[in-house]
Amino acid sequence: MDCSARTVGMEQNKNTSLCAGVVGLGLIGGSLGLDLQALGWKVNGLVHRSTTADRARARGLAHLVSTDPGILADCDLVILALPLAQLLNPDPNLLKALPAAAVVTDVGSVKMPVLELWRDLHPRFVASHPMAGTAEAGVDAGLRGLFQQRPWVATPDNQTDLEALELVRRFAVSLGSQWFTADAANHDQAVALISHLPVLVSAALLRTVGEERDPAVRELARVLSSSGFADTTRVGGGNPQLGTSMAESNTAAILRGLAAYRWSLEQLEEAVLNGHWSQLKAELERSQALRPSFLVAANNDLNSPPATDDLAEP
Numbered sequence: 001m002d003c004s005a006r007t008v009g010m011e012q013n014k015n016t017s018l019c020a021g022v023v024g025l026g027l028i029g030g031s032l033g034l035d036l037q038a039l040g041w042k043v044n045g046l047v048h049r050s051t052t053a054d055r056a057r058a059r060g061l062a063h064l065v066s067t068d069p070g071i072l073a074d075c076d077l078v079i080l081a082l083p084l085a086q087l088l089n090p091d092p093n094l095l096k097a098l099p100a101a102a103v104v105t106d107v108g109s110v111k112m113p114v115l116e117l118w119r120d121l122h123p124r125f126v127a128s129h130p131m132a133g134t135a136e137a138g139v140d141a142g143l144r145g146l147f148q149q150r151p152w153v154a155t156p157d158n159q160t161d162l163e164a165l166e167l168v169r170r171f172a173v174s175l176g177s178q179w180f181t182a183d184a185a186n187h188d189q190a191v192a193l194i195s196h197l198p199v200l201v202s203a204a205l206l207r208t209v210g211e212e213r214d215p216a217v218r219e220l221a222r223v224l225s226s227s228g229f230a231d232t233t234r235v236g237g238g239n240p241q242l243g244t245s246m247a248e249s250n251t252a253a254i255l256r257g258l259a260a261y262r263w264s265l266e267q268l269e270e271a272v273l274n275g276h277w278s279q280l281k282a283e284l285e286r287s288q289a290l291r292p293s294f295l296v297a298a299n300n301d302l303n304s305p306p307a308t309d310d311l312a313e314p
């Protein structure tokens with residue numbers, strides 16, 4: 001499919017005429033590559049190692065995979081699916097290769113530092129963040145349908161090109177995501193609570209069990225651990241690079257969340273310590289009532305088909 005003869009923007013009639021450049025073909029980039037191809041996009045994948053390129057080709061993550069940033073030349077939309085460190089310190093060759101007319105978006109887990117840097121690096125940059133993932137990372141991690149029924153949030157500012165924002169919205173909705181926009185600073189505070197803090201809490205729980213001093217108890221805990229432990233530790237067992245980069249890029253918000261969390265844990269500890277069972281029960285009733293209101297997206301029916309025709313709207 002030739003990508004060179006198209007125009008860019010909302011006048012597109014069919015998503016089959018669009019070309020997406022995906023920079024980084026790990027969990028998020030690889031998943032995007034698979035879904036976008038299924039939706040009829042031409043997908044060009046940029047990777048930084050030839051071994052990754054071989055594996056990405058073997059997995060069919062993009063039509064074209066290359067280590068040459070020139071591969072982005074004809075793209076209408078470029079999605080930066082890079083680790084936060086690379087996103088915040090972009091390769092000059094990547095910057096040179098981004099077409100000025102293309103819409104450029106990212107998927108980084110933290111938005112303030114990304115927006116502050118990228119709003120002056122590309123005129124059609126839209127900061128965005130899909131709230132979807134697994135514990136895996138790398139070129140073998142990408143999978144179909146990852147974004148279905150998951151939130152996808154953009155954090156525009158007064159410099160954001162509204163036509164570019166609309167294209168990213170239609171792109172996210174076509175993947176089956178639920179679209180939100182938010183102020184970048186609010187986004188970072190919110191995801192510190194529901195995404196970044198859980199990684200640290202879950203890691204602390206794993207560490208507590210892993211460091212149980214009595215080997216017999218530790219071994220019994222290991223063999224008896226079931227769905228409850230799996231549910232509460234999944235994100236603590238995820239990609240260490242991701243967890244570290246979240247903490248590095250969103251330090252103040254995470255520290256704020258940790259302080260509040262420590263206080264909550266102390267309240268529960270005090271109730272247990274003092275045998276205040278009715279107080280503990282009241283606390284647990286409050287958390288039981290709270291949980292469903294925070295799990296709207298997680299409880300969505302993952303079998304619903306994505307809204308594939310959204311980009312086909314005139």
Ligand SMILES: NC(=O)c1ccc[n+]([C@@H]2O[C@H](COP(=O)([O-])OP(=O)(O)OC[C@H]3O[C@@H](n4cnc5c(N)ncnc54)[C@H](O)[C@@H]3O)[C@@H](O)[C@H]2O)c1
Nearest residue numbers: 024026027028047048081082083084107108109133137138
């Ligand atoms: N994992 C999640 O749950 C999740 C969810 C939403 C958003 N994100 C965000 O998505 C981004 C990517 O995370 P991921 O989980 O896909 O990580 P990942 O490690 O699976 O993928 C990143 C890929 O980028 C490649 N890469 C690194 N430097 C590169 C370069 N200079 N050029 C080309 N490729 C390069 C790596 O080799 C890797 O394959 C991060 O910014 C992260 O914050 C992650």
Ligand SMILES: O=C(O)C(=O)C[C@]1(C(=O)O)C=C[C@@H](O)C=C1
Nearest residue numbers: 109130131132133134135195235
């Ligand atoms: O489902 C997971 O494994 C995730 O960790 C996904 C998750 C999340 O916390 O919900 C993790 C990081 C992101 O930036 C967005 C989504």
